Amino acid sequence: xxxxxxQKYLYSLQAALLAKVNGMTEASHDVVIVGAxxxxxxxxxxxxxxxxxxxMIDKRNHHLFQPLLYQxxxxxxATSEVAWPVRHLLRRRxxxxxxxxxxxxxxxxxxxxxxxxxxxxxxxxxxLATGARHAYFGHDEWEPFAPGLKTLEDATxxxxxxxxxxxxxxxxxxxxxxxxLLTIAIIGGGPxxxxxxxxxxxxxxxxxxxxxxxxDTRQTRVVLIEAGExxxxxxxxxxxxxxxxxxxRLGVTIELxxxxxxxxxxxxxxxxxxxxxxxxxxxxxxxxxxAAEWLGAAADRAGRALVEPDLTIAGSPEVFVIGDAALVxxxxxxxxxxxxxxxxxxxxxxxxxxxxxxxGGIAARPFHYKHAGDLATIGKRAAAIDFGWLKLTGWPAWWxxxxxxxxxxxxxRNRLAVSLSWLWIYVTGQRSSRLITQGDDxxx
Amino acid sequence: xxxxxxQKYLYSLQAALLAKVNGMTEASHDVVIVGAxxxxxxxxxxxxxxxxxxxMIDKRNHHLFQPLLYQxxxxxxATSEVAWPVRHLLRRRxxxxxxxxxxxxxxxxxxxxxxxxxxxxxxxxxxLATGARHAYFGHDEWEPFAPGLKTLEDATxxxxxxxxxxxxxxxxxxxxxxxxLLTIAIIGGGPxxxxxxxxxxxxxxxxxxxxxxxxDTRQTRVVLIEAGExxxxxxxxxxxxxxxxxxxRLGVTIELxxxxxxxxxxxxxxxxxxxxxxxxxxxxxxxxxxAAEWLGAAADRAGRALVEPDLTIAGSPEVFVIGDAALVxxxxxxxxxxxxxxxxxxxxxxxxxxxxxxxGGIAARPFHYKHAGDLATIGKRAAAIDFGWLKLTGWPAWWxxxxxxxxxxxxxRNRLAVSLSWLWIYVTGQRSSRLITQGDDxxx
Numbered sequence: 001x002x003x004x005x006x007q008k009y010l011y012s013l014q015a016a017l018l019a020k021v022n023g024m025t026e027a028s029h030d031v032v033i034v035g036a037x038x039x040x041x042x043x044x045x046x047x048x049x050x051x052x053x054x055x056m057i058d059k060r061n062h063h064l065f066q067p068l069l070y071q072x073x074x075x076x077x078a079t080s081e082v083a084w085p086v087r088h089l090l091r092r093r094x095x096x097x098x099x100x101x102x103x104x105x106x107x108x109x110x111x112x113x114x115x116x117x118x119x120x121x122x123x124x125x126x127x128l129a130t131g132a133r134h135a136y137f138g139h140d141e142w143e144p145f146a147p148g149l150k151t152l153e154d155a156t157x158x159x160x161x162x163x164x165x166x167x168x169x170x171x172x173x174x175x176x177x178x179x180x181l182l183t184i185a186i187i188g189g190g191p192x193x194x195x196x197x198x199x200x201x202x203x204x205x206x207x208x209x210x211x212x213x214x215x216d217t218r219q220t221r222v223v224l225i226e227a228g229e230x231x232x233x234x235x236x237x238x239x240x241x242x243x244x245x246x247x248x249r250l251g252v253t254i255e256l257x258x259x260x261x262x263x264x265x266x267x268x269x270x271x272x273x274x275x276x277x278x279x280x281x282x283x284x285x286x287x288x289x290x291a292a293e294w295l296g297a298a299a300d301r302a303g304r305a306l307v308e309p310d311l312t313i314a315g316s317p318e319v320f321v322i323g324d325a326a327l328v329x330x331x332x333x334x335x336x337x338x339x340x341x342x343x344x345x346x347x348x349x350x351x352x353x354x355x356x357x358x359x360g361g362i363a364a365r366p367f368h369y370k371h372a373g374d375l376a377t378i379g380k381r382a383a384a385i386d387f388g389w390l391k392l393t394g395w396p397a398w399w400x401x402x403x404x405x406x407x408x409x410x411x412x413r414n415r416l417a418v419s420l421s422w423l424w425i426y427v428t429g430q431r432s433s434r435l436i437t438q439g440d441d442x443x444x
Numbered sequence: 445x446x447x448x449x450x451q452k453y454l455y456s457l458q459a460a461l462l463a464k465v466n467g468m469t470e471a472s473h474d475v476v477i478v479g480a481x482x483x484x485x486x487x488x489x490x491x492x493x494x495x496x497x498x499x500m501i502d503k504r505n506h507h508l509f510q511p512l513l514y515q516x517x518x519x520x521x522a523t524s525e526v527a528w529p530v531r532h533l534l535r536r537r538x539x540x541x542x543x544x545x546x547x548x549x550x551x552x553x554x555x556x557x558x559x560x561x562x563x564x565x566x567x568x569x570x571x572l573a574t575g576a577r578h579a580y581f582g583h584d585e586w587e588p589f590a591p592g593l594k595t596l597e598d599a600t601x602x603x604x605x606x607x608x609x610x611x612x613x614x615x616x617x618x619x620x621x622x623x624x625l626l627t628i629a630i631i632g633g634g635p636x637x638x639x640x641x642x643x644x645x646x647x648x649x650x651x652x653x654x655x656x657x658x659x660d661t662r663q664t665r666v667v668l669i670e671a672g673e674x675x676x677x678x679x680x681x682x683x684x685x686x687x688x689x690x691x692x693r694l695g696v697t698i699e700l701x702x703x704x705x706x707x708x709x710x711x712x713x714x715x716x717x718x719x720x721x722x723x724x725x726x727x728x729x730x731x732x733x734x735a736a737e738w739l740g741a742a743a744d745r746a747g748r749a750l751v752e753p754d755l756t757i758a759g760s761p762e763v764f765v766i767g768d769a770a771l772v773x774x775x776x777x778x779x780x781x782x783x784x785x786x787x788x789x790x791x792x793x794x795x796x797x798x799x800x801x802x803x804g805g806i807a808a809r810p811f812h813y814k815h816a817g818d819l820a821t822i823g824k825r826a827a828a829i830d831f832g833w834l835k836l837t838g839w840p841a842w843w844x845x846x847x848x849x850x851x852x853x854x855x856x857r858n859r860l861a862v863s864l865s866w867l868w869i870y871v872t873g874q875r876s877s878r879l880i881t882q883g884d885d886x887x888x
Contacts, residue, residue: 061611061880078524085878087655097657100611100880119615152879167505167544171563211531213541420864434529435596436505436544 029358030055032113032121034103034291035129036063036086039323039343043127044096046351051358054096055121057113061085061100064152067340067405070192072155074199075163075207075434079152103130106294108316125318127350128291128305132324132338135287135302142263146280149192158281162200163436165279166208169215180276182220185268187260188284189226189233191376194243196281197224198379201250222252223277225270227259227284232384234337235374239384242393246378260284286338291325300327309366311350317364320353322346328367336369340408345369375401473802474499476557476565478547478735479573480507480530483767483787487571488540490795495802498540499565501557505529505544508596511784511849514636516599517725518643519607519651519878523596547574550738552760569762571794572735572749576768576782579731579746586707590724593636602725606644607880609723610652613659624720626664629712631704632728633670633677635820638687640725641668642823645694666696667721669714671703671728676828678781679818683828686837690822704728730782735769744771753810755794761808764797766790772811780813784852789813819845 029052033040036058044054062083071077087098102116106128112120134148147157162184169181184200186193204220211217224231224247230240231247231254244254258271267276285302292299297313298306304327305313311326313319323343328336336342349367356365373387375397383397392400406419473496477484480502488498506527515521531542546560550572556564578592591601606628613625628644630637648664655661668675668691674684675691675698688698702715711720729746736743741757742750748771749757755770757763767787772780780786793811800809817831819841827841836844850863 061607061878078522079879080522083879085655088878091655094657098655099615100608101615117615163505164544171543171545171561211529211535211542213538434505434532435523435527 029053029124030122031125031127031354032057032123033127033129034058034113035131035289035323035325036060036089036098037066037129037131037323037343038340039347040127040129041086041089042344042347043129043322043351044090044093046348047095047354048093050351050355052095052125052354054093055123056086056090056096056098057101057103057115057121058086058098059100059102060151061087062152063089065408066150067408069149069152069155070195070199072152073149073158073162074196074203075159076199079156083152103294106319108295108319111318123318125320125354127320127322128294128325129321129323129343129347130289130291130325132286132288134282135285136282137285139263142282145265146187146263146268146282148282149196159434160436161279162203163434166204166212166215166217167436168278170212171214176276178215179219179221180267181278182215182217183223183267183275183277184220184279184281185223185225185275185277186281186283187225187263187268188282189224189228189231189254189256190283191232191374193224193226193281193283194231194247194376194378196283197222197247197252198250198377198382201247201252202379205251218251221277222250223255223275224252225255225258225260225268227257227270229257231256232374232376235376235384235386236391239386239391239393243376243378243384246382246384246393250379286324288325291321295319295321297321302327308364310353310364311346311367312364320350322350328369330369337371341372342369375404377401473497473568474566475569475571475798476501476567477571477573478502478557479575479733479767479769480504480533480542481510481573481575481767481787482784483791484571484573485530485533486788486791487573487766487795488534488537490792491539491798492537494795494799496539496569496798498537499567500530500534500540500542501545501547501559501565502530502542503544503546504595505531506596507533509852510594511852513593513596513599514639514643516596517593517602517606518640518647519603520643523600527596547738550763552739552763555762567762569764569798571764571766572738572769573765573767573787573791574733574735574769576730576732578726579729580726581729583707586726589709590631590707590712590726592726593640603878604880605723606647607878610648610656610659610661611880612722614656615658620720622659623663623665624711625722626659626661627667627711627719627721628664628723628725629667629669629719629721630725630727631669631707631712632726633668633672633675633698633700634727635676635818637668637670637725637727638675638691638820638822640727641666641691641696642694642821642826645691645696646823649695662695665721667699667719668696669699669702669704669712671701671714673701675700676818676820679820679828679830680835683830683835683837687820687822687828690826690828690837694823730768732769735765739763739765741765746771752808754797754808755790755811756808764794766794772813774813781815785816786813819848821845 031052032055033043034057036056063086065082068082072079072082090096090098103113104116105114107114112122114120133150136142147154165181169178172178172181186197201222204217208217232240232243260268260270262269263280267274268280288303292305295313305321307321307326308314311320311322324338353365375385377383381395381398383401385392385397475496476499477487478501480500507530509526512526516523516526534540534542547557548560549558551558556566558564577594580586591598609625613622616622616625630641645666648661652661676684676687704712704714706713707724711718712724732747736749739757749765751765751770752758755764755766768782797809819829821827825839825842827845829836829841
């Protein structure tokens with residue numbers, strides 16, 4: 001079957017080539033992309049002008065600028081400042097049809113993407129760029145108590161949780177229960193955990209100060225729990241140490257070297273100690289979306305599809321998996337990290353591969369990852385940047401981080417809006433999006 | 445009991461007066477306000493400097509600028525542009541404690557507000573400013589099919605409903621079902637219905653144009669259904685006629701003189717005719733919050749508490765009901781309308797009454813409503829304004845409306861943000877908040 005499938009693919013490429021040679025304007029090669037994240041959008045961009053019809057399928061109507069999502073969770077930015085409708089981003093690309101739909105599976109033999117309403121979308125080339133969710137290392141029962149941060153809904157859930165804890169503390173008369181309400185535990189000392197800890201400490205200690213009458217929000221305990229020996233383990237040792245002391249200056253307690261063994265409604269247990277905390281945030285594990293499952297392809301423990309060096313699935317040269325949904329190994333055996341630049345590089349690579357194939361060159365083109373560097377911010381005045389050749393800390397790093405992120409935001413208006421929001425927060429210490437909505441039991 | 449309660453109140457006033465005379469700095473008169481809408485906030489403002497302790501209770505953490513809520517529902521503004529945390533608005537007022545809490549009832553004899561967690565808040569003076577919800581004239585079963593617009597959640601629900609209808613239409617192959625998805629029925633021809641119809645028509649016909657490949661959003665039917673003989677019935681006849689022709693120019697169909705007899709998942713029935721429509725919005729009836737019920741006080745059919753001329757409840761001079769929760773009659777017998785200026789006037793009036801009482805004057809001060817005028821916008825280039833002495837239409841009215849609303853927005857930053865959002869929409873025709881979030885069945 002595999003051989004047969006590969007042969008069909010060659011025929012389709014030949015047909016496309018023939019169409020081009022004969023000057024036919026109607027594209028006859030269907031590229032279906034699932035996922036409008038960084039990888040999927042970069043792929044669309046790379047295919048501009050190619051003789052293909054593109055269908056972009058996503059189960060959400062928006063592209064999410066995930067690197068800034070923690071700022072929505074911590075009330076600094078509004079949801080519409082970090083997300084934009086996919087079909088608006090792609091409106092000028094008349095070769096692209098955008099569909100809001102849930103994928104149920106892939107029929108590799110029939111070359112069809114199956115949707116959950118029973119319909120199907122046929123493809124000649126398929127690219128799955130479906131990203132990742134957080135994982136609980138086999139403890140999915142922790143999720144209700146320790147939400148992670150991957151979607152806009154995650155961010156508003158966390159925002160609501162944090163703000164409600166302060167509101168409940170204002171009304172709580174029992175000192176122990178009040179302290180548990182004013183304790184926020186963050187599990188995982190990677191960039192997301194560090195960024196959450198820093199901004200939550202600032203929210204509690206600065207932004208909310210003076211707005212409550214029965215509690216002093218400066219008493220809020222922010223505890224960052226990391227099982228490993230240091231936070232920002234991927235960064236240089238020196239930068240880890242800097243981040244640690246910068247967080248401690250903001251009043252964050254850092255607990256290293258002890259793994260979490262339980263999360264429940266009352267708190268978190270790590271290294272045998274129970275920390276009473278009514279707010280727990282999960283920034284530890286990441287698991288892939290079901291892309292590998294849909295394909296019936298081999299996957300690693302985290303669910304990432306094992307791909308060939310050219311990012312295709314073994315035996316199906318017409319099927320690519322990119323971004324966080326794929327496990328791509330570097331020459332030294334380490335995996336390509338799950339960051340936006342990696343997904344974008346892969347999107348560009350697949351676009352070039354498809355165009356090369358349509359132009360008649362069919363050789364497999366191996367993907368090579370170029371690591372641009374690692375960045376993490378600590379509150380609103382410090383950051384750690386590790387470019388390898390350049391290591392920066394303090395406010396120069398923070399400004400570089402801010403400028404880089406605004407530059408990468410898609411669309412001029414949001415750049416302006418985010419810049420204004422940040423400037424406002426920076427100057428006044430106030431935040432724009434401190435709304436508790438959604439999930440109210442009482443809607444009357 | 446009533447007499448006794450009134451007497452206790454006099455004692456408390458005397459005590460407060462005594463405290464003031466003796467130069468005691470500690471306020472001993474507790475004012476409890478339920479509801480941080482226009483009336484409640486204006487009351488707090490009016491009590492600045494008075495020798496009282498204020499407790500502001502609201503079941504939401506934000507004040508909502510309701511006049512602009514339809515712009516959130518129609519994707520023009522973000523939620524954080526029309527709502528602000530109550531405790532942030534009141535942060536400098538050290539005499540005010542803000543509580544996020546659900547009220548379960550009022551113990552008039554014991555002078556306590558009962559909260560749903562079993563606790564209670566004692567008051568010397570109580571002001572209920574709890575606003576209104578939409579009502580379905582005894583047909584609450586219509587609510588899931590025809591959501592109304594009163595809260596931020598209502599607005600995001602309507603936004604999701606409208607945007608999802610276009611997304612589903614893009615995937616729908618059956619022409620009749622597709623037309624039903626592209627039909628939006630709005631029930632009620634008052635200012636909210638007119639504003640929704642106008643902006644939705646612009647959204648469909650302008651903003652979304654060119655972003656879909658299988659549908660033409662210009663084919664969208666926006667139908668405004670009004671049981672009475674004209675839309676904007678409270679306005680002068682000439683302005684109604686103007687609004688009608690302005691809406692029709694935007695492509696809105698107006699159905700007059702036929703009442704709705706059924707709403708279901710497939711559409712709406714009015715005057716015996718069924719209109720297949722997958723999106724129905726309710727802008728017709730308004731019912732009060734349960735303030736009168738909590739008090740065990742007399743109410744009209746819409747649930748509004750019947751108040752004395754000084755806005756107190758008969759027999760309880762220490763209990764006031766203001767804003768949409770109260771039925772206040774004008775000298776000619778017509779009720780004071782449920783608009784922001786009326787609630788604000790009542791808030792100011794109650795503040796003055798409380799201060800007069802604390803200063804030793806106890807006579808009942810009757811409230812007199814001053815009607816400022818009626819405004820409604822029709823899309824982004826027209827409006828109808830009826831000040832009685834001045835009637836305006838067209839773009840001068842639109843600009844006056846825009847400037848007035850930005851002026852009344854609380855807080856400088858949001859004024860700036862809303863101005864920029866509107867300017868952006870005005871110049872480009874694009875909108876900022878076209879996000880479908882919340883209520884996803886599939887959160888993985």
